[in-house]
Amino acid sequence: MPGPKGWPLIGSLLDYSRFGRFSFERMHVAKRENLAVYGKIYKEKMGQHIVNLFDPADIETVYRAEGKYPVRPVMPLIAVASKRDKEPMGFGSLNGEPWWRVRRAVQQSMMPPGAAHVYLPVQNQVADDFVRLLSRKLDEGSGKLEEDITKLLTKYAMEAFGAVCFNVRIGCLEPLIPPDSDAYRVIASVNNMFEAIQKTNFAFPWYAIYRTQLYRQFLEATKTCQRVAQTYVDEALRSDEEVEDDGKKVKGKNFLQTLVDNNSERLTNDEMVQLTIDLFTAGIDSTAYALSFCLYNLAKNVDKQDRLLSEIDSLLDRTSCPPVTPEVLNRMQYLKACVRESFRLNFPIEGGPMRQLSADLVLSDYLVPKGTLVWLNFQTMCLLEENFEQADRYLPERWMKGEGDTLRPTNNFFMLPFGYGSRMCIGRRFAEQETWLALIKILQRFRLQLDVDASEHRPIGMINRIFTMPDANIPLKFIPR
Numbered sequence: 001m002p003g004p005k006g007w008p009l010i011g012s013l014l015d016y017s018r019f020g021r022f023s024f025e026r027m028h029v030a031k032r033e034n035l036a037v038y039g040k041i042y043k044e045k046m047g048q049h050i051v052n053l054f055d056p057a058d059i060e061t062v063y064r065a066e067g068k069y070p071v072r073p074v075m076p077l078i079a080v081a082s083k084r085d086k087e088p089m090g091f092g093s094l095n096g097e098p099w100w101r102v103r104r105a106v107q108q109s110m111m112p113p114g115a116a117h118v119y120l121p122v123q124n125q126v127a128d129d130f131v132r133l134l135s136r137k138l139d140e141g142s143g144k145l146e147e148d149i150t151k152l153l154t155k156y157a158m159e160a161f162g163a164v165c166f167n168v169r170i171g172c173l174e175p176l177i178p179p180d181s182d183a184y185r186v187i188a189s190v191n192n193m194f195e196a197i198q199k200t201n202f203a204f205p206w207y208a209i210y211r212t213q214l215y216r217q218f219l220e221a222t223k224t225c226q227r228v229a230q231t232y233v234d235e236a237l238r239s240d241e242e243v244e245d246d247g248k249k250v251k252g253k254n255f256l257q258t259l260v261d262n263n264s265e266r267l268t269n270d271e272m273v274q275l276t277i278d279l280f281t282a283g284i285d286s287t288a289y290a291l292s293f294c295l296y297n298l299a300k301n302v303d304k305q306d307r308l309l310s311e312i313d314s315l316l317d318r319t320s321c322p323p324v325t326p327e328v329l330n331r332m333q334y335l336k337a338c339v340r341e342s343f344r345l346n347f348p349i350e351g352g353p354m355r356q357l358s359a360d361l362v363l364s365d366y367l368v369p370k371g372t373l374v375w376l377n378f379q380t381m382c383l384l385e386e387n388f389e390q391a392d393r394y395l396p397e398r399w400m401k402g403e404g405d406t407l408r409p410t411n412n413f414f415m416l417p418f419g420y421g422s423r424m425c426i427g428r429r430f431a432e433q434e435t436w437l438a439l440i441k442i443l444q445r446f447r448l449q450l451d452v453d454a455s456e457h458r459p460i461g462m463i464n465r466i467f468t469m470p471d472a473n474i475p476l477k478f479i480p481r
């Protein structure tokens with residue numbers, strides 16, 4: 001199989017160091033170049049051999065052969081911390097029967113299409129509070145933000161999913177967050193955790209030899225998240241507050257209690273706590289970054305923004321701004337198309353999902369042995385003209401049935417932002433709901449604009465922090481309507 005030659009032991013890692021022409025932060029640049037040189041399947045040694053796939057037919061073959069327990073490779077830093085410091089291994093890092101036991105316990109509470117609807121009332125409130133915070137952070141004259149929008153959206157995502165997970169308002173949307181508050185600590189910790197994971201992912205594993213600065217950063221951040229989340233978990237389990245479900249008051253239906261009630265797998269209390277913490281941390285940066293790119297793409301494409309606002313106005317009165325209901329969301333097809341198109345232009349996770357093959361497979365005429373790591377490169381595939389006509393343009397219409405049918409491929413294996421099969425993203429319903437709510441509420445109140453003249457504007461690129469993050473502050477203006 002073709003691929004970069006590299007050096008004994010380290011393979012092509014030097015190419016990604018400061019002596020090389022690539023970087024770990026922008027691996028999509030390397031992948032694009034390698035794809036052009038080696039074709040739609042190539043192998044690269046980065047510590048170990050990884051087979052990179054760019055052909056949707058190969059990706060489908062991998063997904064269809066996954067078997068009962070699809071194997072996702074464990075991030076090396078997490079593996080070392082688990083072995084050396086007995087750090088609990090998060091649900092997304094488990095494999096085999098232990099993974100399935102936890103996944104099965106939450107599957108029914110999280111995966112059905114309406115699973116997040118019961119949390120709409122509280123998420124409506126969080127989205128309203130977010131828009132209020134946004135207004136306070138704006139310079140009234142110019143509409144410019146005094147804080148980076150991605151940072152603000154991180155607070156939103158944390159508050160929105162915290163309200164679901166723990167049934168408390170964490171306080172991330174307060175205008176001033178005291179540095180000694182839980183909210184402040186969690187925001188910083190989640191960021192530090194993903195930074196450490198990303199920076200060590202393919203680098204030489206010094207942290208396995210001694211406790212490097214990044215390793216210590218990771219341990220400290222995980223412990224802070226666990227400590228803070230534990231206090232919320234304890235409260236959530238004590239609470240018997242009533243919430244609304246389809247207009248009726250239902251007792252004790254907070255997320256954690258739902259998990260406890262449906263605990264058919266008899267997870268221990270510790271497992272339940274760990275699971276909630278995993279979900280909470282997995283859902284913050286992912287959703288915040290995705291939303292940042294949505295706002296950016298809508299600000300750049302005013303005609304698409306106008307069409308989206310028309311759809312919102314046709315279903316919700318802009319003066320009274322009533323709460324968004326499941327029925328309204330079901331009818332907002334253009335909103336969903338806008339988000340999906342943003343996922344295509346800025347694919348949300350580094351490269352795409354990875355798998356360790358659980359059987360020998362024939363991929364693009366090569367026999368790839370069981371145990372090989374394969375990388376499903378949606379991030380690159382989504383931007384290829386041969387896969388998506390007018391690939392560099394933001395065209396939500398391509399996802400509208402009966403309208404953009406020629407602009408999208410006929411099968412799904414070209415682009416799966418939440419993955420596929422039994423290991424697909426378990427938080428999908430929640431992430432989508434938070435994203436849709438924020439976009440609706442922001443557009444009802446503000447017209448989005450880029451802060452600079454389009455001719456001067458350097459396009460915002462992608463950098464990888466496990467999730468795909470904007471590579472600079474997005475120069476947005478929020479002009480009150």
Ligand code: HEM
Binds near residue numbers: 279354432
């Ligand atoms: C826009 C936001 C999000 C995106 C784009 C996203 C995307 C993904 C992707 C691509 C995967 C890997 C799928 C695979 O390997 O095939 C994944 C896994 C996962 N996601 Fe998300 N995610 C998002 C938000 C969330 C949220 C809000 C939560 C928590 C509620 C969450 C929890 C998880 C977990 C726990 C896994 C591992 C599942 C398993 O291994 O069984 N994600 N996500």
